[in-house]
Amino acid sequence: MAFLDRLESDGAYSRAAAIAVFSLKLRLSIEILNRGSEAQLKMGHVSSLNIVAMALSGFSDDRNSMWRELCLKSLSQLTDPYLRAMFAFLTAENGNYDAVLV
Secondary structure, eight states, X not given: OHHHHHHHHTTOHHHHHHHHHHTTOHHHHHHHHHHHHHHHHHTTXXXXXXHHHHHHHTOXXXXXXXXXXXXXXXXXXXXXXXXXXXXXXXXXXTTBOGGGGO
């Protein structure tokens, strides 16, 4: 937790959120993204972290879910490498996490 707190204090919200997801702490990841969105808005920056948090909140491990289908289609549009890695991790099939490294 101390490491994630430090990342947040440094403004590395997507990195902290990705590490939380890799640790299978989805709720924590959503909370980090929401705090990041609030912090960025207070600084006058447009943020999409709350949208990512909302997308993450709909996670389903069902391989035939609409959530998974839409995430796979949208994955290439994410520009933040940590957010891409996070969704690649959650949509990986049969333990094949190669897409996380791309």
